[in-house]
Each structure stands twice: as C-alpha cells, then as structure tokens.
Amino acid sequence: MTINLISDTVTQPTAAMREAMFGAQVGDDVFRQDPTVNALEAKAAALFGKAAALYCPSGTMTNQIAIKCHTQPLDEVICDESSHIYQYETGGYSFHSGVAINLLSGTNGKISAAQLAAAIKPRYDWLPISRLVVIENTCNKGGGS
Incomplete structure (x- = not known):
C-alpha cells in the first residue's frame, strides 16, 4: 500500500470512512449541538491535557487563527519564502491580522538559526515588531522535507 502525504487535498476516504460519515449523528455546531464535533474536540483536549479544543476544517483556517492569536496589527511574521501561509493562503495574514511578512530564503523550506537571528528587526x-516565526513541519513546497 502506498500512502501519499504530499497534501491533504489528495486523500480519498475509504468505503468504511464514507459509511461512517454517512451514519454520523450531526447537529448545529454553532450552538454546540453536533455530537460528533463535540466528541472530537473533547478527545483532542484530553489527548493534549487541555481544558478545550477547537475543530477547524482546514489547515488554512488553523494557520490564520494561530497568526491572529500571536500577533497584533502592524507586527511582522517571519517565515520561509516557500511557506504555506505565503504561497497558498492568498495574503490571509495581512487581511485577517494586519501583519507584514518577512520572507527568508531557506533550503527546502527550512531556515537556519543564523538567518532567523539576522531577520529579527x-x-x-x-x-514592524518581529513577533512571530512560522516554521512548517513539513514544508510541501520543499518537497515534504
């Protein structure tokens, strides 16, 4: 069996997964009435020893929430020039959080400590205040490295 981890967009659910989705109980998540989402969030919170967890349906949404939580408008985010937030999230960091971006030229998506130290303003x-460093694990434009 070959497992392709290049992107979450290439995955396909198995027949058993589709059956589980079809048979899942659903409710309005806005009002915390979806038992499946509630159970998933409770399980994630327990696994990580946290009081609560939040389900996000996409990595982009998760990235944008994280940037917003760690920055203020006019701050700067430092990342590799091939990072997902820069290449594939259509300037969401600027739109949602009002932050600037400082792009570093790493190797296969990896930046060095020396590059980072030199980039901090x-x-x-x-x-802008260099407030957040975004490091991907793994970097898909870096070939999954």
Missing part, C-alpha cells in the same frame, strides 16, 4: 517606532 531592532525596536524602532517606524519598523
């Missing part, structure tokens, strides 16, 4: 009123 000094604190001046006219420069």
Whole structure:
C-alpha cells in the first residue's frame, strides 16, 4: 500500500470512512449541538491535557487563527519564502491580522538559526515588531522535507 502525504487535498476516504460519515449523528455546531464535533474536540483536549479544543476544517483556517492569536496589527511574521501561509493562503495574514511578512530564503523550506537571528528587526517606532516565526513541519513546497 502506498500512502501519499504530499497534501491533504489528495486523500480519498475509504468505503468504511464514507459509511461512517454517512451514519454520523450531526447537529448545529454553532450552538454546540453536533455530537460528533463535540466528541472530537473533547478527545483532542484530553489527548493534549487541555481544558478545550477547537475543530477547524482546514489547515488554512488553523494557520490564520494561530497568526491572529500571536500577533497584533502592524507586527511582522517571519517565515520561509516557500511557506504555506505565503504561497497558498492568498495574503490571509495581512487581511485577517494586519501583519507584514518577512520572507527568508531557506533550503527546502527550512531556515537556519543564523538567518532567523539576522531577520529579527531592532525596536524602532517606524519598523514592524518581529513577533512571530512560522516554521512548517513539513514544508510541501520543499518537497515534504
């Protein structure tokens, strides 16, 4: 059996998975009435020892929530030039969080500690604050490295 992990967009559910989806109890998640989502969030929270968890239907949504949680408008996010947030999320970091981006040229999506240290800006009123570093594991434009 070959398992393709290049992207979540190439996966296909098995017949058993489709049957489970078809037979799943559903409810309105906005009102916390979906038992399947509630059970998934409770299981994830327990696995990680947290009080709660949040199900996000896409990696892009998860990335944008994380950026918003860790930054303020006018901050700067540092990442590799081949990162998913830069290449595939249509400027969501700027639209949703009002942050600038500082692109580094790494190797297969990997940036070095020296590159990172050099990229962090000094604190001046006219420069964005280097607030967040985004490191992907794995980097799909880096060939999954």
